[in-house]
Amino acid sequence: MTTSSANIPIIDLSGPQKEVAKQLVDAAAEHGFIYIKNLGDDIPAASVDEAFALSKKLLGAPVEEKQACSIQTNNRGWTSMHAETLDPQNQKVGDFKEAFNFGEFIDNKAQQPIPPTIADDEARFSAFANLCRALCLKILTLLGQGLEVNDFFSSAHFKSPSGSGTILRFLRYPPPSSTSHTADDIRAGAHSDYGSITLLFRLKGQAGLEILKKDGTWAPVPVVPPGTENDPSPPILINIGDLLSYWTNGLFRSTVHRVVFPTNGEHTSVEGETSSEARYSIAFFCHPMDDALLELVPSERVRNFVPEGVVAGNPFAERKVLTAGEHLLMRLKESYGTLYDEKE
């Protein structure tokens, strides 16, 4: 195991499973972000390349086609520029990005309207989602083993093809030269993810992602950290979401991250990465079944863990048992504002 400049561990899942499980748990507790070395065993390089090609086709569809698939309260569909604000307290305008969210596929069919431009590609999108599901299950199984709770996490996921908040999301950040932004603006506001784990795919050479370190400073997260330059595909970035953090009483950290413009002062750059072009990324947000109860994980390490800053109002202090579905709805209402008001 090696580390990157943001100090995120790089883990090879093909190592001895007991050791890998321990490495994953330690990385989840210490950093909340983990690079999974991608040698093509779980998600072949060609599948990642194909997914990015599909993303360009999908987000390149005529705007009327995308508008007809606008995001709904089930979190599926298209969000236009500025429609989502990930950090409402600090952002004047919304995020500088557009995105298309797919919910779960059943028999290779999306359970939502899709742009006619990609009508013939549904099975290819579904195949990529299946690869992501399988990798998530593998990681959740290993995290359970590392905490000595066996299939506690994995068995709460993917029990049936639908019935969870799982989302495959394709993102496009337009070239900075094409938008009128100020030095205060940000491509994606500071946030932590809502689900159990997120898989993030990025393109070589495209800068922008930063994580908030424990000391309160931001560190860039290179797409290709040292030691992975010759791998067939950049490592897959795993990120612990709020729900897994809640479930483990804060032992697993759901780390705050954001995507910045090149002009945004305080960040340092990564050699070989630029932000001048349109930036594409793909996120797979994995969620347990909606009815999964977020009861404390029955692990010795979780029981012995004392969360920092236990004060009144802190959700960890109250330990109210929510379902995964309730937890997701709570978080979505915060970042989409009016979308949820109108519908209720």
Ligand SMILES: O=C(O)CCC(=O)C(=O)O
């Ligand atoms: O585009 C990226 O690199 C990150 C996107 C992200 O953090 C998100 O959609 O939750």
Ligand SMILES: [Fe+2]
């Ligand atoms: Fe995120």
